[in-house]
Amino acid sequence: MPIAEIPLSVWRKHGKDFEFRGQRIRYWVAGHGEPLLLIHGFPTASWDWHYLWQPLARRYQLIACDMLGFGDSDKPLEHEYSLLEQADLQQALLAHLQVRQAVHLLAHDYGDSVAQELLARHYEQRIAIASCVFLNGGLFPETHRPVLTQKLLLSPLGWMLGRAFSRHGLANSFRQIFGPQTRPSESVLDDFWSLVHSNNGPRILHKLIAYIPERRLQRERWVSAMQRGEVPLRVIDGAQDPISGAHMVERYCQLIPEPDTVLLPGIGHYPQIEAPLPVLKHYLGFRDRLPSPSRQAVGS
Template identity: 80%
Template sequence: MAITEIPLCVWRQRGHSFEFRGQAIRYWATGQGEPLLLIHGFPTAAWDWHYLWQPLALRYRVIACDMLGFGDSAKPREHEYSLLEQADLQQALLQHLGIDAPVHLLAHDYGDSVAQELLARHYEDRSEIASCVFLNGGLFPETHRPVLTQKLLLSPLGWMLGRAFSREGLAKIFGQIFGPQTRPSESALDDFWSLVNANGGVRILHKLIGYIPERRAQRDRWVSAMQRGEVPLRVIDGAVDPISGAHMVERYRELIPDPDTVLLTDIGHYPQTEAPVQVLQHYLAFRENLELPPQQLACS
């Protein structure tokens, strides 16, 4: 299965903008068919999906944005960032694009929490979700193991650490959380850093990190939504991720009825960039299974 990289400079040229609560948001949309919303993680951006973008667009209408405070979108310094607001943003983007059909979700990391919120809203009749696939993320606060930098950003001195954060700091973290054989190239690190640093991004990292306590506050509501079982779910997870790898999947299997999980051996926290072919294969298999007709009972 061929996978083609989209260089960041090309990706940026293909983006569009819309306004969300007075802030400029960059987004991408292409393809036809059922809407598939891709939701990125912390601290990166929608470009995380660039390997999967074209193959998925051959089958679906693929949509993604840089969330508020991320990538090339606005990063207001005095803003109080919230996962709930990011879910509002995703719904506003769908409305902007005129999409009123049920939406499939493919999410990663921070984006998993946004997807969990959208899933909870589905059961509250505030959104329509057709399916959801989670990549490595903190689905359960009790299994989330943040790296030291994340812990320090949560401290009272987090604002100082954020301002001092650098490409070298990002490279060090990525060296810890990617698989041993799938770490990003120096060029890819330059691109990731460009997105983190755009629009003064390092000055708000300590504000964005508030998603960690917010996850704890919403934990029971989000887990209950996953346990309902009416929306098809799958987890595709890099097993050696120290933040939310195999140990998170073990907890998922304990708590979620009839769990559908895939573990990717030797892959870390960013499976969509470390092992895009495998992620694509497992995602398409999940979608194809949804489309199978129900078995007919033989009559005599």
Template identity: 70%
Template sequence: MSGLPGIALADWRSAGQDLRFNGHAIRYWTAGQGEPLLLIHGFPTASWDWHYLWQPLAQKYRVIACDMLGFGDSAKPRGHAYSLLQQADLQQALLAHLGIGEPVHVLAHDYGDSVAQELIARHQEGRVQLASCVFLNGGLFPETHHPVLVQKLLLSPIGPLIGRLFSRQKLAQNFAKVFGPQTQPSAQELDDFWNLIAAGNGPAVMHRLIRYMPERRVNRDRWVAAMQATALPLRVIDGAVDPISGAHMVARYRELIAKPDTVLLDGIGHYPQTEAPEQVLAHYLEFRQRLEAE
């Protein structure tokens, strides 16, 4: 269990605010003051993933997060062609909505890593201004991404059926495989994760959201080139025993990125921000303190 108190889901939800994006209702959160820090969640969960880190980070920075389109308490339109590029548009729209013109720090996880990679590419193209980016476990390189069976099935012709059959029990089975052996989610956490996935009949769009996997392959070279070329400070904080994007992904990152700044968390799985939030917080703050000292 975390030594950080976290935020109960009901309290988190009551603190959310609303934004319209391309005609869709988006739920977002902001707290604190200082340099803006954009938190980008993963698949299939939502911004509540950050609840242990939210208050500690808000003591130092202006923290900002939204449930992306198709996730959590945001709209989950049926028949929508969900796209990582559109989710990057959403992050920029949220920053514009909040009147943030200064460079933004990013902390991302899983699917959010791909959105962050697109933002880095746009930063290189002069279309958005970032200040730094830290990645938690995610498929930064398609060649090292090992999807679980349910992800492969969602991509298949029976994807719509697999999504409709997805349940709290299936979520528990999948999370048991990707969390660390000593840091498994509690029954209450699983209830809350499931509540966010199930909201707005989310399972009905999971087979559409999963199209991010082939989209990553299409954008791989542009994204990796941007990460190799950028002067932005980057760090990876990674749960080492994650079968999807653990130590093997970090090994690839070290091959491809010059002067790689990587932290491996022993025994931690795919959700370090809920499995080991104190460690993630310490390594994140250390990264930021080093930037401020330069």
């Protein structure tokens, strides 16, 4: 199946807006079929999925948004950002689009934590999740290895670093976490920076980074939900990732019954950008083995 890049300028033209708790959220929808919710990572946005967007849209109804504080959505300065609120946002978007059947999840990085929260809510009968695939992310706080920039943003001086954060700083961070043979081009770095910089994004990076301690608070609830085994799960992971690579998958195999994992050798933290064809292959392979589509209503 061919993979075609969607330039950021084109991607932006196809976005729509809806309001969430007084804030403007940018979202994208494409395709038909079972709903597939794509949840992006930190510090980027839904454009992360652009290589997979068209091939996945041939089979599924794709739904993605730039979460609050990310990409082209609003980035209020006086706001306490929370993974739990981002899960609320995903549910509000599904309600806005009148999606009532069980939803499949494909998540990355920060989005993994939002997906973990939605999975926990599934078992609380607050949403119906049909399946979940995690790309590289901090599924377990004990295996998460933040880069220096993340550590500094978490410090008392994080607000100063955020305001001084530049394209150069983003490029340096990304060169550390991408695979050695799959690092982003200057053009791709320009586009990533455009999304981070949009709506004065650097000034809130120190607030967004609060997701790291929040993960620790929710660990037992989220890991327990993954251990239930009723919702099909898969991990597709860039093994070379220093943040959540092969060492995270090793921990996943220790904690999750009958673990379904795929390691991509030489690939770093952004497998959907670095190796979109293998990610697509392993995602579709996972979906092809699932039972017939569930028509369970959300919340039923």
